[in-house]
Amino acid sequence: MSAKLPSWKEVPVGAVILEPGSTRRYKTHEWRTLRPVIKQDKCIRCRICWMYCPDSAILELDKPYVTAASRKYEVTYDVDYDYCKGCGICAQECPVKAIDMVLEVR
Amino acid sequence: MGKVVPLSGNTAVAYAVKSADVDVISAYPITPQTTIVEKLAEFIANGELDAEMIHVESEHSALSAAVGASAAGARVYTASSSQGIALMYEIMFISSSLRLPIVMTIAARALSAPINIWNDHSDFMAVSDTGWVMMMAENNQEAHDDVIIAYRIAEDPEVLLPVVTALDGYFMTHTIEPITVVEREEALDYIPKKRTWYSLDPARPITMGALGDPQWYFEFKRQQYEAMKKSREAFNTSVEEFSRRFGRRYDAVELYGDDNPDILIVAMGHVVGNLRAYLDRVRGRGVKAGVLKVKLYRPFPEDLILKHLQGVEMIGVIDRALVPGSTSAGPLYGDIVTTLAKHGFEARAVSFITGLGGRPVTHSHIETVLSKLVDLKGKPVRELPKEPLFIGVRE
Amino acid sequence: MSRTLTIKDIPREERFAPGHRMCQGCGAAILMRHITKAMPKDAIIVQATGCVEVTTTLYPETSWMHPWLHIAFENAAAGASGVEAALKVLKRKGVLPPEKDVRVVAIGGDGGTFDIGIQALSGLLERGHDVLYIVYDNEAYMNTGIQRSGATPFGAWTTTTPVGRVWHGEWRNKKDIIGIALAHRVPYVATINPAYIPDLYMKINKAMEIKGPKLIHAYSPCVPGWRYEPALTVTVARMAVQTGIWINYEVENNTLNVTTPVPKRKPVREYLRLHGRFRHLTDEEIEKIQEFVDKQVAYVNKLAGKEVIGPVEK
Numbered sequence: 017m018s019a020k021l022p023s024w025k026e027v028p029v030g031a032v033i034l035e036p037g038s039t040r041r042y043k044t045h046e047w048r049t050l051r052p053v054i055k056q057d058k059c060i061r062c063r064i065c066w067m068y069c070p071d072s073a074i075l076e077l078d079k080p081y082v083t084a085a086s087r088k089y090e091v092t093y094d095v096d097y098d099y100c101k102g103c104g105i106c107a108q109e110c111p112v113k114a115i116d117m118v119l120e121v122r
Numbered sequence: 123m124g125k126v127v128p129l130s131g132n133t134a135v136a137y138a139v140k141s142a143d144v145d146v147i148s149a150y151p152i153t154p155q156t157t158i159v160e161k162l163a164e165f166i167a168n169g170e171l172d173a174e175m176i177h178v179e180s181e182h183s184a185l186s187a188a189v190g191a192s193a194a195g196a197r198v199y200t201a202s203s204s205q206g207i208a209l210m211y212e213i214m215f216i217s218s219s220l221r222l223p224i225v226m227t228i229a230a231r232a233l234s235a236p237i238n239i240w241n242d243h244s245d246f247m248a249v250s251d252t253g254w255v256m257m258m259a260e261n262n263q264e265a266h267d268d269v270i271i272a273y274r275i276a277e278d279p280e281v282l283l284p285v286v287t288a289l290d291g292y293f294m295t296h297t298i299e300p301i302t303v304v305e306r307e308e309a310l311d312y313i314p315k316k317r318t319w320y321s322l323d324p325a326r327p328i329t330m331g332a333l334g335d336p337q338w339y340f341e342f343k344r345q346q347y348e349a350m351k352k353s354r355e356a357f358n359t360s361v362e363e364f365s366r367r368f369g370r371r372y373d374a375v376e377l378y379g380d381d382n383p384d385i386l387i388v389a390m391g392h393v394v395g396n397l398r399a400y401l402d403r404v405r406g407r408g409v410k411a412g413v414l415k416v417k418l419y420r421p422f423p424e425d426l427i428l429k430h431l432q433g434v435e436m437i438g439v440i441d442r443a444l445v446p447g448s449t450s451a452g453p454l455y456g457d458i459v460t461t462l463a464k465h466g467f468e469a470r471a472v473s474f475i476t477g478l479g480g481r482p483v484t485h486s487h488i489e490t491v492l493s494k495l496v497d498l499k500g501k502p503v504r505e506l507p508k509e510p511l512f513i514g515v516r517e
Numbered sequence: 518m519s520r521t522l523t524i525k526d527i528p529r530e531e532r533f534a535p536g537h538r539m540c541q542g543c544g545a546a547i548l549m550r551h552i553t554k555a556m557p558k559d560a561i562i563v564q565a566t567g568c569v570e571v572t573t574t575l576y577p578e579t580s581w582m583h584p585w586l587h588i589a590f591e592n593a594a595a596g597a598s599g600v601e602a603a604l605k606v607l608k609r610k611g612v613l614p615p616e617k618d619v620r621v622v623a624i625g626g627d628g629g630t631f632d633i634g635i636q637a638l639s640g641l642l643e644r645g646h647d648v649l650y651i652v653y654d655n656e657a658y659m660n661t662g663i664q665r666s667g668a669t670p671f672g673a674w675t676t677t678t679p680v681g682r683v684w685h686g687e688w689r690n691k692k693d694i695i696g697i698a699l700a701h702r703v704p705y706v707a708t709i710n711p712a713y714i715p716d717l718y719m720k721i722n723k724a725m726e727i728k729g730p731k732l733i734h735a736y737s738p739c740v741p742g743w744r745y746e747p748a749l750t751v752t753v754a755r756m757a758v759q760t761g762i763w764i765n766y767e768v769e770n771n772t773l774n775v776t777t778p779v780p781k782r783k784p785v786r787e788y789l790r791l792h793g794r795f796r797h798l799t800d801e802e803i804e805k806i807q808e809f810v811d812k813q814v815a816y817v818n819k820l821a822g823k824e825v826i827g828p829v830e831k
Binding site: 033039040043044071072073102 | 574
């Protein structure tokens, strides 16, 4: 343990957690053995991978993208590699096979 | 000052709950507690109390719903007895660890088996390690006042613990005494409704009841220990302020009888009244005896116990509960002996178990206790009985 | 709320933080993520002990962004009753603003709902508290290590219904939790499935608008407990609907409405073969499950008044 943990005098009464959504501080990427890679040119922006992710690890970004075939999209789906546990649901459910699961190399 | 009315113990308790303007009452029927909740239902039905009554399907849910309501910021109340208390056991630990200021009355009763609806302290003693502040009344007035005092202690920001106020089943719950009722306005001036504890507020979403792993659990238990310690001071200031406002003085323990008694009988609940009456009868017959009433059981008032018991030649401890196999089969006896021993005093104390399952503790039983103590007075500690003496059981 | 929702209608903002310790590919995690998005932001959640509870609130961090309370295993319904009663009276007494309608949602697993929490659930439903109770059903006690519950289906291997020379997995059928809820004459019950997310939104939205006790039964695939590959969670969930093992429907005002019609059903064998927990089943046992599902489908079709779930595709 590197950081000094609070003493019993410093912890909040009754073990309440005051900061909502604070598990964001805990990155779950180390669980991953396979990493999803989105092929942006193949992706049809259907939102399915984003919808089914159990770890909110597909990000829906307002980032325009023009595909090699000159198709223009307003949004981009990116993987949040901090939280992705590598389950592979996104790749499995992708209707156009735009997500590859590749071996994680650390 | 409130009016004086003849009330049963349970009704007296209900009047106090009404005066405390509780928001949520969650309770399940069990004898001899039931008439508290019946009376409260009547108050709500007549518009005399604005509260939600949750007609839960068990005592487990009674306390669980009380935890939910308290966590949502309401002043809550529940009451139970015996098997109901046993069923609540799990949630008693949780409510004290969540630091929710719930007040619960225990109409003290024996635990099964054999099933027995009558009075002793089995239920009260069985939950004395659940982290609740615990008081027991001697008479109905005290049972009434205790509820008001309990909210003051429970909601004290330095404490934030649930509180049990107990009264003896039937001997008190169903007997009528003249009661000076603390009226709502004066009660709420003494216990203003302020949310002093963390609660479920959409404006500030917190998580309550998280998982504490080995890295965290210990700190919360240590903190809870401190809160219980602080409740001792909160008790003192609360009863003092109560006495200033309402004229009735209570203390964690109370001595009655000779100022410097040779023999002291320690007891709790309505039996203290019997002891007082008996001592009045035998006063001046050569025995310098007194009774030490323990009102505050958790936190155990070691300071006052020590003050009154050190130097006393012979101590008898009356327990109305039995823990077979324990080094102190009488739980109160265990607390007394431990208090004396840890402060370096000889535990010149003998354990008496009496009045189990509603068997009355009569003057003849008290006489037996006292004469036994007189007999043992000169003996060294090692010669005192090491097992409890059962008084009033057929041999 | 009559408009049909699509995937495009799902709000982007997350209300259930990642970093939770739910398993890779956890079905319940998909459910929680969308349940919390579908709920009003100021709703209060009361949660039973279970895998979702332990994996999301490891002190000092929480995945929850709503006010959230956990008490114990068997009492989410009782705790939620208390919260709801408190909100009601505090509003009446002017402590809380009267115009604000804070909704209360209780969440429990199948163990905490079908079994140990059934009494508290019945109390909540019977007393009429304005609470939505959601049971995420992964068909066994997964948090403690895959022990059989009242929700375990016929044939399933669990650690307490193992496959041996005498036993061959669970030998009893799953408890009918919807039937139990309906027997309490509640205004709304529904089923949801993580493969059908827009349907989930429509039902949570609807439940939030209905006063009184509501129950939603959620199909919750469990990777380690059901023994399938993590990537297959949605596939398994979809197959449950396509075979009639699971039916997405709602019952409102005594009217049953199937929300995911299945004109042609797949045989249950296709569902069962996805799970390691059913690997030991004999043809006879599979046939028994098929018959059970056929009966269930016929019953639902009867209540729906038409054949919404079709026959098995040969």
